């Protein structure tokens with residue numbers, strides 16, 4: 442009997458539904474080619490859920506995610522909902538609670554320059570020619586995003602707002618272990634990113650990472666301050682393998698890594714808990730500036746679907762087939778507007794056309 446996997450599909454807002462449609466097209470092709478079944482259930486989340494149900498994370502959406510084997514997420518948020526109280530907005534009211542509810546502490550965002558596509562990088566040609574292949578290993582359920590106290594009080598010139606960076610030893614230890622394990626399967630280098638010259642939470646972060654490192658003598662550990670890290674990424678990204686980051690630093694540095702590959706629309710992500718349950722989403726957002734125009738790059742969403750096949754369903758051959766189909770599409774010169782250059786072989790491709798190119802190139806390895 443062929444395997445059957447339940448997926449909760451949450452397209453969300455802005456470009457979310459547009460790029461999700463292409464990911465589903467590719468998954469459809471993959472399941473017929475590789476002989477497993479994906480049972481998809483669709484749910485509203487974020488702004489669209491506020492509009493349709495009065496809540497960014499309706500009970501039915503949460504229940505649907507609980508009943509699923511994995512969650513495929515688009516993106517949430519946009520100007521339409523920015524007037525709402527912070528906790529009622531799509532990001533704080535849906536995405537962060539989902540991450541917290543499922544304890545998705547481990548967020549991995551892989552970024553690499555595709556071979557032959559070095560000149561999409563905004564880096565100087567001699568730097569991008571060296572290429573890079575980095576995983577941002579981001580702690581996702583702690584730090585300043587969730588730390589207490591958090592709030593606003595007072596009035597007039599004395600009014601203040603505050604967030605608190607809190608890390609427990611166990612939170613640092615478990616993400617560090619996964620960072621070292623990831624490095625063992627890669628080039629064997631962990632660069633831990635912190636601000637231990639200023640922040641107490643970073644001092645503990647560095648201490649714990651040093652302790653964990655003793656269990657991984659085959660991995661080289663470097664420490665770097667966040668300000669230097671952002672600069673070194675531009676100077677020479679090829680020096681990095683696994684970048685181990687707190688929640689906030691990983692958020693910032695992963696956008697930088699995405700753009701160094703050429704576009705925000707190329708970076709996928711996986712968020713896992715200690716049971717291996719995963720939520721898969723592009724690292725970028727709902728892109729209100731291009732939403733509704735059919736021009737968004739669906740690659741990050743499609744790569745996120747490939748990561749779902751790899752991490753949640755152990756369908757490695759199918760995941761590889763998607764990654765290969767994307768590489769082929771790009772190296773044949775088919776690009777959406779974010780990557781398009783005047784000397785491209787083909788005219789600029791729409792979101793739908795990119796999805797079709799990728800779906801048409803799905804096949805079993807010969």
Ligand SMILES: NC(=O)c1ccc[n+]([C@@H]2O[C@H](COP(=O)([O-])OP(=O)(O)OC[C@H]3O[C@@H](n4cnc5c(N)ncnc54)[C@H](O)[C@@H]3O)[C@@H](O)[C@H]2O)c1
Pocket residue numbers: 456460515516517518519520532536704705706707722723724725726727728729730731736737738739741779
């Ligand atoms: N996971 C999520 O749901 C998520 C992630 C990040 C931001 N957001 C939300 O999205 C909204 C917009 O945020 P933002 O503008 O800061 O970040 P963004 O990532 O949505 O957009 C930043 C820039 O990257 C471009 N971009 C992003 N994805 C692209 C794609 N697939 N193809 C082509 N170009 C792409 C956008 O056009 C924009 O110019 C906000 O409400 C924010 O909170 C949501």
Ligand SMILES: CC(C)[C@H](C(=O)O)[C@@H](O)C(=O)O
Pocket residue numbers: 518532533536537692724725726
């Ligand atoms: C939308 C926002 C809450 C989210 C984050 O900060 O984690 C996003 O920027 C991301 O990178 O997934």
Ligand SMILES: [Mg+2]
Pocket residue numbers: 692693696724
């Ligand atoms: Mg972000």
